Amino acid sequence: MKPPAKLTTAQEAAFAAFWAAYPRKDGKAAAREVFARLIGAGPAGGVDPAFLVRAAQRHADQCRERQLERTYIPHAKTWLRDRRFEDEAFQDPPEVPAGPTFEPPEAEDLWWPHFRDAGMDRGAYDRWIRPCRIETGSDGQVTEMWAPHAFHAQWLETRLDHLIRRALGHMPEIEVMP
Numbered sequence: 670m671k672p673p674a675k676l677t678t679a680q681e682a683a684f685a686a687f688w689a690a691y692p693r694k695d696g697k698a699a700a701r702e703v704f705a706r707l708i709g710a711g712p713a714g715g716v717d718p719a720f721l722v723r724a725a726q727r728h729a730d731q732c733r734e735r736q737l738e739r740t741y742i743p744h745a746k747t748w749l750r751d752r753r754f755e756d757e758a759f760q761d762p763p764e765v766p767a768g769p770t771f772e773p774p775e776a777e778d779l780w781w782p783h784f785r786d787a788g789m790d791r792g793a794y795d796r797w798i799r800p801c802r803i804e805t806g807s808d809g810q811v812t813e814m815w816a817p818h819a820f821h822a823q824w825l826e827t828r829l830d831h832l833i834r835r836a837l838g839h840m841p842e843i844e845v846m847p
Contacts, residue, residue, distance in 0.1 A: 683718035690725040693742040700745035724754035787835035
């Protein structure tokens with residue numbers, strides 16, 4: 670049996686934060702080994718430990734929002750080894766380039782503040798939410814979202830459902846525009 674990987678105090682603290690954030694608490698030692706490989710030097714290394722912590726928190730948020738049973742959540746070792754943190758859903762929002770940028774006033778777009786507060790970046794909002802027609806009932810609750818085509822609707826339901834739930838409080842029915 671090989672000895673556990675050596676981590677600095679800061680790296681140990683980063684792994685502790687990762688472990689606290691990750692939604693399934695099985696195989697801590699094995700996860701620590703893969704974590705150490707990912708943040709260390711070498712061909713698989715160089716991953717920012719703080720990014721791994723943020724990605725684990727996003728993964729935990731999605732698991733909670735989707736009410737996933739424990740058996741459907743991968744072990745931390747598997748999630749790290751397969752580099753699932755590189756999946757689009759766990760990425761940090763892109764950095765806003767320096768310099769003057771134009772963003773239309775929020776008054777023009779009623780839904781942007783809700784999605785921004787839910788953690789969606791403006792580019793994703795303009796690409797995936799803005800083309801949709803969002804209908805509300807007499808109580809002001811969103812009843813339906815109309816996507817421009819079937820692929821768009823499927824993407825909203827499978828890739829952005831957690832952000833839609835966070836922004837609107839529930840997942841509305843998504844239809845395809847006629």
